[in-house]
Amino acid sequence: MILRVNLSTKKVVAERLNKMDLENFIGGRGIAAKILWDEVKHVDPLSESNKLIIAAGPYNGLRTPSGGKLVVAAKSPLTGGYGDGNIGTMASVHLRKAGYMALVVEGASEKPVYIYIDNENVSILSAEGLWGLSTFETERKLKDVHGNNVGVLSIGPAGENLVKYAVIISQDGRAGGRPGIGAVMGSKKLKAVVIRGTGDVQVRDVEAFKKYTTDVYKMIPTLPAYDFWMRQGTLATLEWANKNKALPVRNFGQVKFEYARTVDGYSMEAMKVTKRGCPNCNMICGNVVLDMEGKESELDYENVGMLGPNMGMPFLNKVAVLNRLADEYGIDTISLGAVMGFIMEASEKGYVKGAPKFGDYDNTIELVRKIAYRDGELANILADGVKEASEKLNLQHLAMHVKGLEVSAYNCYIYPAMALAYGTSAIGAHHKEAWVIAWEIGSTPLEEATTSEYVMTYTPEKARKVVEQQRIRGGLFEMLTACRLPWVELGVDLEWYAKILSAITGEQYTLDRLYEAADRVYSLIRCYWIREYRGKWNRHMDYPPQRWFENDINGMKLERDKYDLLLSEYYKLRGWDSNGVPTPETLRRQKLDFAIEELGDIIR
Ligand code: PTT
Ligand code: SF4
Incomplete structure (x- = not known):
């Protein structure tokens, strides 16, 4: 119902x-x-x-x-x-x-x-x-x-x-x-x-459901990555991102943070007071610390990456205050960190007056409050997000977003696949659709590899990997609606998800059937963007922020021509045309005929 x-x-x-x-x-x-x-x-x-x-x-x-x-x-x-x-x-x-x-x-x-x-x-x-x-x-x-x-x-x-x-x-x-x-x-x-709600949710094959779910619950604590996951949760990513030149530092202007040790998973472990999590989870990852004001704050990698290094802010107890305030005010930590990083850089460079500079904790706290209440001219501008703010201040080159959604905590100067994942995500720059950076880095830390060999390549395989992950992360998990972390972090086999769904519904679900539905959802969401943008849609909307193409950090930067080819490869795999618009054949195959009618000339 x-x-x-x-x-x-x-x-x-x-x-x-x-x-x-x-x-x-x-x-x-x-x-x-x-x-x-x-x-x-x-x-x-x-x-x-x-x-x-x-x-x-x-x-x-x-x-x-x-x-x-x-x-x-x-x-x-x-x-x-x-x-x-x-x-x-x-x-x-x-x-x-x-x-x-x-x-x-x-x-x-x-x-x-x-x-x-x-x-x-x-x-x-x-x-x-x-x-x-x-x-x-x-x-x-x-x-x-x-x-x-x-x-x-x-x-x-x-x-x-x-x-x-x-x-x-x-x-x-x-x-x-x-x-x-x-x-x-x-x-x-x-x-x-x-x-x-006090009713029961119906399950068709109760015996199979009980068996499969019990097997997975029992398996989770035995998996090799479990113990460290329970210690650091998503915050283990901070040290890894710093080591692999993927950390957003000072409005994505740098890739390594000299104070990383003060905000990483080990610092968090030393401050942890308890753990919290979502319902029905036996690998809970919400690590709670006491912040500088002695209040509880639940930390995750994205929160810390964006409110710490991206704002040039050392020390976890201060970052934890900002994180808690974001939760209390109900502001997204990722966008807040991107907006603040943007205005801090503008302030450092003298483009705006009266805004905090990187690492300025006291004035940051005050500006965050003002943003939540739209109190004052600057805060009011920043409350509209980095895209609109940068347009008003004529500082578009400093704005880190895709389609208006601020980039989450992965810096992509040397990661074309991850840049493509941001560019083509269903909602704007969010890692949740395809976290291909881990695959792109592989198991070899950059210290031991030549940069170009491992990461700065634009092979068609990268586009394939983005589509594959979007099917699983942005499709399967977002439709079921289940947490993806048992699979991402501990390696729980995806077949379990299809088996459990089959037991719940009494219908035979295979992974292929789920991926088919995932592709359908991606095309429909794409049609939604195109319809709402009317004539303004174009393939440049699938580009990552210009900073990654233009800001050269010791030879590290994305190449526009090669990104463009990668994007075309991505479109081909999705059955979308050269403008990123699903073709009528694709929509028909995906049982989205109704969208053909409505989009009319745009897709013919
Ligand atoms: C998600 C995004 C993330 S993704 C983080 S931390 W991450 C940020 N968390 C915020 C926060 O906290 N407070 C706040 N005021 N703003 C925040 N914005 C950011 O929002 C979260 C976990 C995490 S922690 C991740 S990766 C996984 N995300 C999942 C997902 O997207 N889908 C899915 N099926 N499973 C997932 N499992 C994991 O859930 P958005 P949560 Mg979140 C405090 O909201 O809009 O999707 O953006 O849900 O219950 O907090 O769990 O390193
Ligand atoms: Fe963490 Fe996922 Fe468990 Fe929630 S369901 S506590 S996000 S592992």
Whole structure:
């Protein structure tokens, strides 16, 4: 079932999910993309015509390994295209147990409200007393009212003030919706969604389901990478990225951080006070430290990479304060780190006055607060994201983004495949679609290899690898909706995911069938971008930031002509034309005939 809540009319409707859509798009991102395609056309993302989609997948609401995730999606106010994010939260469990695969929030309220779903009973309640509170306070207050056995998704002041990279937060430190999904919530005056579900989610083959999931749960702690993962989680990446000249340092202007040791996984281990994680996960990775103000802050690599090295900021206890503030305000840490790195460089170079310089902790804290509240002219400009800010300040050459979404924490001067992954990601520059950099680096650290031999090549194999990873990461995991980290970090075999899905649905799912659906979702999302951009779409939108082509760091830089060939190879593999537009043949093969009609001349 899909639950639709209209905040303008206060109408609540539960409707059956179209069977064909379920078969073709499976869940999570697939369902969200189809609803946006069908229902959200040419609208202003911050108007009441946009829709907020909170979509679960077949893995949720059941005891599936690391299956406590949820997709949050809307037309993005940051990019103007398809936007989504993935958040680990009890809300995913409760949504399915309440009987819904997805919640679609339509319209907008005049006054602050929150939605309370208690199984089939749905209420729109006043949030006047919550408006202005941090995400942490909001969740606590809502749990005081509704009890602890609920899932809560909320926004902070950044979402309320329509900061275009505001996210949704849950459980004091899980975040989702980088392309401004929190701002879409704010534009609807929707402070939170509280969900309580007590039903059972149906499984077709109970015996097989129990066996497969028990096997995977038992296997996880025995895998070789498990112990170190439990110590450092994603933060182990910082030392690795620094060693391999992939760390974003001072607005991506450098690739190595001289203070890396003060913000790496070992520093975090020395400060760790506890761990947290998503539901149904037995490899939890949320490492919590006490920050410089003595408060808890949950750290991940992206957060630290972007708020530390990219802002020239040493010392983890300070970075942890910035990270916690981002969670409390409900701002995306990656975009915040990119926006701050941008303005810090502009300040260092004398392009703007009154902004902090790299490493200036006190003024950074103040500017972050101002951004969350859009307080003052500069903060207001920065709250629109690095693309718009750079256009207003005429500093486009310093802006690190693709299609308006700020680049996450991998510096790509010598990594063409990773640059292609950013260029062609379904939402803008996010690593979640294809983290090919690990494959590109291989097992040989650069100290022991010649740079060109291992990384600065543009072989067609690189385009193939990007497509392959997009199918798995951006497709399979985002549709199921399950955490990809058991596979990425510990090497859990992908076949398990198809087997468990087959047991849940009673239908035979192979990996090939899942990849077919993944390719369909990618093409549909691509059509969405093209439709929303009308005549303005062109292949340059699939280019990484110009800085990687133009800023030469001791011979390290991307080559435009070769990138262009790689991009063409990528299009060929996807069945898209030379402008990155899916051909009619591809759309027909992928059962997306409806898009041919609607895009009309653009695709003929
Ligand atoms: C994700 C992006 C990431 S990806 C990180 S850290 W990473 C940042 N986390 C933020 C945060 O925290 N607070 C905040 N205010 N903003 C933040 N923005 C950034 O958002 C997260 C984990 C991680 S930690 C990763 S890689 C994996 N991501 C998954 C994914 O995308 N899909 C999937 N099926 N499984 C995944 N597993 C892992 O989940 P976005 P989470 Mg996240 C505090 O939201 O928009 O997708 O961007 O969900 O529950 O916090 O888990 O080194
Ligand atoms: Fe959540 Fe980490 Fe477990 Fe993935 S590995 S489900 S992000 S706690």
